[in-house]
Amino acid sequence: xxxxxxxxxxxxxxxxxxxxxxxxxxxxxxxxxxxxxxxxxxxxxxxxxxxxxxxxxxxxxxxxxxxxxxxxxxxxxxxxxxxxxxxxxxxxxxxxxxxxxxxxxxxxxxxxxxxxxxxxxxxxxxxxxxxxxxxxxxxxxxxxxxxxxxxxxxxxxxxxxxxxxxxxxxxxxxxxxxxxxxxxxxxxxxxxxxxxxxxxxxxxxxxxxxxxxxxxxxxxxxxxxxxxxxxxxxxxxxxxxxxxxxxxxxxxxxxxxxxxxxxxxxxxx
Ligand SMILES: NC(=O)c1ccc[n+]([C@@H]2O[C@H](COP(=O)([O-])OP(=O)(O)OC[C@H]3O[C@@H](n4cnc5c(N)ncnc54)[C@H](OP(=O)(O)O)[C@@H]3O)[C@@H](O)[C@H]2O)c1
Numbered sequence: 001x002x003x004x005x006x007x008x009x010x011x012x013x014x015x016x017x018x019x020x021x022x023x024x025x026x027x028x029x030x031x032x033x034x035x036x037x038x039x040x041x042x043x044x045x046x047x048x049x050x051x052x053x054x055x056x057x058x059x060x061x062x063x064x065x066x067x068x069x070x071x072x073x074x075x076x077x078x079x080x081x082x083x084x085x086x087x088x089x090x091x092x093x094x095x096x097x098x099x100x101x102x103x104x105x106x107x108x109x110x111x112x113x114x115x116x117x118x119x120x121x122x123x124x125x126x127x128x129x130x131x132x133x134x135x136x137x138x139x140x141x142x143x144x145x146x147x148x149x150x151x152x153x154x155x156x157x158x159x160x161x162x163x164x165x166x167x168x169x170x171x172x173x174x175x176x177x178x179x180x181x182x183x184x185x186x187x188x189x190x191x192x193x194x195x196x197x198x199x200x201x202x203x204x205x206x207x208x209x210x211x212x213x214x215x216x217x218x219x220x221x222x223x224x225x226x227x228x229x230x231x232x233x234x235x236x237x238x239x240x241x242x243x244x245x246x247x248x249x250x251x252x253x254x255x256x257x258x259x260x261x262x263x264x265x266x267x268x269x
Contacts, residue, residue: 001024001025001029001063001064001146002025002029002030002031002061002062002063002064003016003019003025003029003030003031003062003063003064003065003066003150004030004031004032004033004052004058004059004061004062004064004065004066004091005030005031005032005033005058005065005066005068006033006034006055006058006059006065006066006067006068006069006077007033007034007066007067007068007069007070007073008032008033008034008039008040008043008068009034009039009068009069009070010122011068011096011120011122011124012032012066012068012096013043013125014120014122014123014124014125014129014154015066015068015096015120015124015129015150015151015154016030016032016043016047016049016066017047017124017125017154018124018125018127018129018153018154018155019150019153019154020047021127021153022127022153022154024149024150024153027047027048027049028048028049028050030047030049030050031049031050031051031052031058031061031062032044032049032050032051032052032058033051033052033053033054033055033058035069035073037051037053040052055077055080055081056080056081056083056084056087057087059081059087059088059091059093060086060087060091062091063090063091063092063146064091064092064093064094064146064150065091065092065093065094066094066096066150067093067094067095067096067097068096069097070097071097071098071099071100071266071267072266074095074097074100074105075100075104075108078105078108078109079108081093081109082108082109082110085109085110088109088110088113091114092114092115092116092139092143092146092147093105093109093113093114093115093116094115094116094117094118094133094147094150095115095116095117095118096118096119096120097117097266098119098169098173098262098263098266098267099166099169099262099263099264099265099266099267099268100117100266100267101117101162101165101267102115102117102134102135102136102137102162104267105117105136106136106137112138113136113138114136114138114139114140114143115136115137115138115139116133116134116135116136116139116143116144116147117133117134117136117162117165118131118132118133118134118147118151119131119132119133119165119168119169119172119173120151120154120155120173121155121172121173121174121175121176122176123155123176124151124154124155125154127153127154127155128155129151129154129155129156130155130156130157130172130175131151131154131155131156131157131158131172132157132158132159132160132164132165132168132172133147133148133151133157133158133159133160134159134160134161134162134164134165135159144159165263166260166261166263166264166267167256167260169259169260169263170255170256170257170258170259170260170263171256173259173263174255174259175256178252178255179208182208183201183204183205183208184201184204186200186204186207186208187200187201187203187204187205188200190203190204211225226240
């Protein structure tokens, strides 16, 4: 498969590196474009892929194209591609833009365009991403399989109906940032109680990694796993009470809701 990447920022790079590391695509079959020559050429040099000056030329050369510009730039890129409609013959477009609906993506494009909207996250860079996708009106099961293969190379992938894509943004698209904040705060607590910063961070990071792996590998509900480590009258239940008193759960739920609403707002612009 020939893969194109329009937009070589954090997300585009994470998805591309995921696909290359998993051997889904060969570097010699990858084309990248960006706003500035500097960005695309440095990525091309680093990963051994081809830098292409024009988005139209990139689409022409590719079987599938990841659209990884910011949501406010993507409509301009789509119009640019639509001006040379033949560049999209046989090309599957996979958008990563938060908020932009399948309908908004398809609207400026030729009627026969095949489009998929996805929401990945940056741990894709190390093959630990979590992504969801939804199909456009012309995308078929072969296209879905291509999206699964590409996104699956960089972590887990699920299909959801379009109306849930903003919820996905709130949970997993933006989620890594909440977890980084939690890890930092957990380490800060250790520092407050006298641990050296590096040791506190190591303990906090491994704790989050271990707890997440317990949920993933045992298949048990997080509440059951939590009950297993909260002995009556003990330290952990005392800490859990403090989390609840300080609104940890409702603050987290509100953060997901805020991100989903922001994605919705981006889609309306
Ligand atoms: N970051 C995340 O955690 C995350 C998670 C889920 C989804 N997303 C989605 O992923 C998309 C990209 O986000 P990001 O964080 O990777 O953004 P970013 O780091 O700012 O990268 C954006 C890239 O788009 C390029 N670009 C701008 N205008 C262009 C044009 N006309 N033609 C071709 N390329 C152009 C930029 O090129 P220059 O470098 O040359 O300016 C840059 O490489 C967004 O739509 C976002 O909603 C991001």
